[in-house]
Amino acid sequence: MGQEYLLQVQNVTKQYGEKIALNDFSMDICQGEIVALIGENGAGKTTLLNIICGYCKPSAGQVQYKGKNIVANPLITREFGVLIEPQFLDYISAEENLRLLSQLTNQKQDIRIKELLEKTELYSSRKKKVKEFSFGMKQRLGLCQCLLTEVGFLILDEPFVGLDPIGKELFKQTILDMAHKQNVPVLFSSHDLDDVDEICDRVVMISKGNKQLDQPLEHKQTYTVKIECTISDDIKRSLMEKCGELSFFEDKIMFQDETLIIDIQKILLQKGHYICGFSVQKNNLKSLFGMEG
């Protein structure tokens, strides 16, 4: 049975004059999935999020939510909870900002506002004008804005930036709760691979507007074994012949299949080498991208 996609980005291109910010980009998101967008600065992550939210119009291609084109049916974006560079009216208080937003949905949400302000630990600052808020506080208030109404899809642009560890944890927990308890899909961008690794189910990498990678994080339950020893070309050859998939980095032999340890040890001993160090590490995104030695 095929998966049913809630959001489909189909061959989206966004061009600003001569500059192509997104190039023929496609991706899908299912119900309850947490997807992280990663990529260097200016890769096109925020542009993609802006297009999905309906802030920007694609130059080509389309975004479908629940099978409806977002550009042709802008009303469906009302279901989105969005946190992209959180915007407020900074001359009024945090509470008034939320109240104003709740008026837009024509609902009285005093209890929900209180609940959210307490959850984000902003309740004591609720009467303060937003212009007096720190960046982290604004980020928390942005989360309140996002969750004020019932959300069908959560979109966050670099949500962990400027947050203290408690704030970060709050955001992560919220994302996990939304996805796993309420089955709401979450799409967020981040530069922090540790954060991404911790909470997301799938990672999509963008570089210069092009999709470089789209894969589930299946490595979460896998491990890399590292053996430290003196490695000569002769040993490398012997190991590769007998053990197959190994990788070498400086004086380290790295592999995923722990059953190979005995074979490797035997070959090293036959060649008169000893193991100087040994470690087993849970795989993460950094190791996937070769950012850890």
Place this chain on the structure above:
Amino acid sequence: MNTLAIITKIELKKLFQRKDSWLMFTILLVPILYSVGLASNSDVITYTGAGNITAIGFASAMFQMSQSMFIFNVILSAIVGRSLASEIENKSIRLYVNRIGVRKLIYGGKELALLIFSVFIDILLVLTSIAFYYAVLIHNPKVASGIFYDSNVGMEIVQIVCNCIFWLITIFLVMLMATKLKTLVCVGVYMILYIIMNLMSYIDGIKYLSPLHYVVAVSSNSPQITFSIILFFLYAICVGILFTHIGIRKIEKMDL
């Protein structure tokens, strides 16, 4: 409550919460200072009108005086510019985009709120003028007749309404500019346009394109005054519909 009404209500709330909007209320100082000056026989403020002035006549004169003090047009253009251009620039307009979905309602709601704000200020100006006429100016019998209106009342009301309409046209025009330009640029361009409109109003043939021509024509008792009034009303309706339509088209197409 429908969405347009909700946006208008929120925008009005925002207008009254923003300190720069309060600058527009300084327009009320015009009748206050003028009436006090005349009542105290100040050398600085003089009255050169024919005959004693009625309460409505005084209100109408205060409108014309405010209009000639270009500064209130500049303040109004800055308020309008900030309402849209600044929100586009700092992206706070995005607060509406998801929750409303339909962009023409955002533009419409903002414009409607500004029109209401402008009319509110106009009503306050009339009330303040009348209040100070009876409270202060009446003490100078050489200027104030002490009666509410006379046979000229119809024309005086038309003059007040025409001045109000000019401010409404300012709102339509600056709203349209604000879809493309930043607030300060809007104010600058408006000032230049105001000067151009002023010059145009003196040039035969093209003077009918300038709203200031109608404001001047209505305040002078020219023989073609009825024609000018009808033309000005039609002009304002056309400009309002056209500029709003273009503004909505622009905001619907743009990246916010």
